[in-house]
Amino acid sequence: MSISRRNVPLFFAYRATTRAILFAPYIQHFMSTVRGLSKQEYGDLQAIYYVAVVALEVPSGVFADRFGRKWALIAGALASVAGCLAFALAWNFSMFVVGEILLAMGTALISGADSAMLFDSLATDGRENEYARAEGAGQAIWLLGTGIGFPLTGFFLVINGDPVLAYWVTGVLAAVGALVACFMTEPPVRQRLTTREITVGAAAEVVRTPALGRLILYSVGVFALVRAAMVTFFDPAMKAFSIPVEIYGSIFCVVNLVGAFAAWRAHHWLGRVGERPFLLAMPVLMTVMFLGLLPSHHPAVAGLFLLQGVVFAIYPLVVRARLNRLVRGAEKRATILSMESLACRIAFALLSMIAGRALGLWGLNGAVMLTLALALVPFGILAVRTLPSDRSDV
Numbered sequence: 001m002s003i004s005r006r007n008v009p010l011f012f013a014y015r016a017t018t019r020a021i022l023f024a025p026y027i028q029h030f031m032s033t034v035r036g037l038s039k040q041e042y043g044d045l046q047a048i049y050y051v052a053v054v055a056l057e058v059p060s061g062v063f064a065d066r067f068g069r070k071w072a073l074i075a076g077a078l079a080s081v082a083g084c085l086a087f088a089l090a091w092n093f094s095m096f097v098v099g100e101i102l103l104a105m106g107t108a109l110i111s112g113a114d115s116a117m118l119f120d121s122l123a124t125d126g127r128e129n130e131y132a133r134a135e136g137a138g139q140a141i142w143l144l145g146t147g148i149g150f151p152l153t154g155f156f157l158v159i160n161g162d163p164v165l166a167y168w169v170t171g172v173l174a175a176v177g178a179l180v181a182c183f184m185t186e187p188p189v190r191q192r193l194t195t196r197e198i199t200v201g202a203a204a205e206v207v208r209t210p211a212l213g214r215l216i217l218y219s220v221g222v223f224a225l226v227r228a229a230m231v232t233f234f235d236p237a238m239k240a241f242s243i244p245v246e247i248y249g250s251i252f253c254v255v256n257l258v259g260a261f262a263a264w265r266a267h268h269w270l271g272r273v274g275e276r277p278f279l280l281a282m283p284v285l286m287t288v289m290f291l292g293l294l295p296s297h298h299p300a301v302a303g304l305f306l307l308q309g310v311v312f313a314i315y316p317l318v319v320r321a322r323l324n325r326l327v328r329g330a331e332k333r334a335t336i337l338s339m340e341s342l343a344c345r346i347a348f349a350l351l352s353m354i355a356g357r358a359l360g361l362w363g364l365n366g367a368v369m370l371t372l373a374l375a376l377v378p379f380g381i382l383a384v385r386t387l388p389s390d391r392s393d394v
Contacts, residue, residue, distance in 0.1 A: 003185050007121040008134055010184050011114065012141050017177035018077050018110060019142045022153045022170045023087075025248040026163035028235035030087075031096065033245075034162050041093055043356015045100050046231060050349030052104035054342055057111065058199070061338025064113040065198045068186045069334060073117065076109030077178035084171030088164050106174070112337035115316075119324045120187040120333065132267050132321040139263035139313050147256035154249030161245055189330045202335040205328060212326050214382060216340045218279065219319050221378035223344035224351050225286035226315060228371050229308040232355045233293070236364050237305075240297045251302055258306050259313035266314050278318045282311045283379050290372045294365050351375065 023030065031037045031045065064072035083102030090096045118135065122128050157165040193201065206212050238248055270278065289307040323340060327333050351374055358367035 002125045003187055004121045004125040004127055007117065007184050007187070010180055011118050011121070011134070012138050013180045014073060014077075014177050014184075015114065015138045016142045016145045017173045017180060018080060018106075020146050020149055020170065020173045022146070022149050022157065022173075023084075023163055023166035024146075024230070025150060025154075025234070025252040026158065026166060026245070027231070029161075029245055029248070030163050030167075034164070035091060035096075037093060037096070039360045040356060043232075043353055043359070045093075045096055046352040046356065047349045048097055049100040049104050050345045050352060052101045053108050053111075053345045054349060056105055056108035057338045057342040057345065058335060060105075060108040061112045061202075061335035062195055062198050063109070064116060064334035064338075065332055066192065066195055069113045069117040069120075070181060070184045070186045072109045072113035072334070073181040073184070074178050076106045076113065077174050077181060078106075079103070079109060080106030080174040081171045081178070084167045084174065088167040088171070108338070108341075111341045112334045115320050115324065115337055116330070116334040117184065117187065120189070120330045121185075123330070124187045128324075131324060132270060132317055135320060136263045136267045136317050139316060140260045143256045143260035143263060143309075143313055147253045147260055150249035150252040150256065152249075154246055158246060158249070187330070193331050198332050198335050202332040202339060205332065206336060206339060209326060212323070212336070215319065215322055215326065216343050217378045217382060219315075219323075219340055220344050220347045221375055222282050222286070222311065222315050222319070224348050224375040224378075225283065225290070225372075226308060226312050227348050228351060228355060228375065229286065229289065229305065230312075232352060232359075232371065233364070233368060234305065236359060236367075237293060238302065240364050241299045241302050242297075243299055243302060251305065255305050255309035259309035262310045263313035263317065266317050270318070275318055275322060278314060282315060282318075283376070285311050287372065287376070290368055293368055347378075 028042055031042050032039065037045070060072060060076075079102055083099050083104075083106055086095065086099035086102055090099055115135070118138070119128060119131050122130055122134065153163070153166050153169075157163060157169060159165065206216070235248075238245075238251070243251070266278075285307045289304045292304045293301060319340075320337070323337060324333070327336050351371060354374065355367050355371045358370050362370075
C-alpha cells in the first residue's frame with residue numbers, strides 16, 4: 001500500500017479524535033462559574049496558553065522535521081491527554097496554568113506536523129495537487145464529529161451546569177488519536193537536516209520569500225478574528241442573549257455542521273473561482289459578524305456565529321494550501337508552518353489579554369469594538385504595503 005493511501009485515512013481519524021474538543025463551548029463557564037476564577041484570570045489563562053504555544057511552536061516544528069512528523073503527532077496527542085486530566089482536577093489558578101501549558105504543548109506539537117504529514121504523504125505519491133481536497137475532508141470530518149458531539153455533551157456530560165465530564169471524554173479521544181498516529185508511515189525526506197540547519201534555513205526562507213511574509217501577516221488577522229469570536233466572546237454573548245448554558249453545545253453543533261458543509265464544498269468552490277475571492281471574503285465575513293453583535297442582544301443574533309463557522313472551516317484550507325505550495329521542500333516544512341502558527345498565536349495572546357480586561361471594564365460591546373479594531377490592523381498593513389504587481393500573492 002502506498003504511503004498516501006495508508007496515511008490519509010489515518011490523518012482523518014487523527015484529526016477527528018485529537019480535535020474533538022468537547023469542552024470548547026464551556027471553557028469560560030467552567031473556569032469562571034464552576035471553578036470560581038475571575039474574568040481577568042480567565043483572560044490571563046488564555047494568554048498563558050498562547051504564550052506557551054508560542055514558546056513551543058518553532059521548537060516543536062523543528063522536532064517534527066528533525067525526528068519525524070509521526071513522533072510529533074504521538075507526543076502531541078499524549079500531551080493533550082495530560083492537559084485534559086489537569087483541567088478536570090484543577091480547582092485553583094495555578095492548577096489551571098499547568099493544564100494550559102500541557103494543552104499548549106499538545107497544540108504546538110500537532111500544529112504544522114499534521115499538515116506537513118498530509119502534504120508530504122500525498123507528495124510522495126505525486127498527489128500533492130489533492131492536498132486542498134484532503135485538508136477540506138479532514139476539516140469536514142472533525143467538524144461534523146464535534147457538531148454531533150457538542151449537543152450530546154450538553155445533554156449527557158454537563159451535569160447541573162458542570163461540564164467536567166467533557167474534559168475526561170476529550171482526554172480519552174486524544175488517547176485514541178495517539179494510538180492512530182502509531183500506525184502512520186513516516187514520509188521519506190531527501191535528508192534530515194540538523195536542528196540549526198532547519199531553524200536558520202526556515203527563517204531565511206521566510207525572509208527571502210515576500211509572498212510567505214504577506215501570507216503570514218494575512219493569516220494573523222484572520223486567526224485573531226476567528227479565535228476571538230469563539231474563545232473570548234462566545235460565552236459573554238450567550239449570557240447577554242439570555243441563552244441557557246445547557247444549549248451552548250447545541251449552538252456549537254449548528255455552527256460546526258455549517259462549517260463542515262463549507263469545508264466539504266470548499267475544494268469545489270476553489271476550483272471554480274480560485275483562492276482570491278476566499279482571501280477577500282474571510283475578513284469581511286468576520287467583520288460583519290463582530291459588528292452584528294453590537295446593536296441587539298436578541299437571542300436570534302447568536303446566528304451570526306454561523307459566519308465564524310464558515311470562516312473557521314475554510315481558513316486552514318486556503319492558507320495552508322497556499323503556504324505549502326510556497327515552501328521549497330519537505331526538510332523544513334513543519335518548521336515554516338509552525339512559524340506561521342507562531343505569528344498567529346503571538347498576536348492572539350496579546351489580543352486575549354486586552355480583550356479580557358476590556359470585557360471587565362466596558363462590557364461586551366466595548367470589548368468587541370476594540371478587538372475588531374486591533375484584529376483588522378494586519379489587513380490595513382497589507383492594503384498599504386502590497387504593491388499592485390504583488391496582489392496575486394496576498
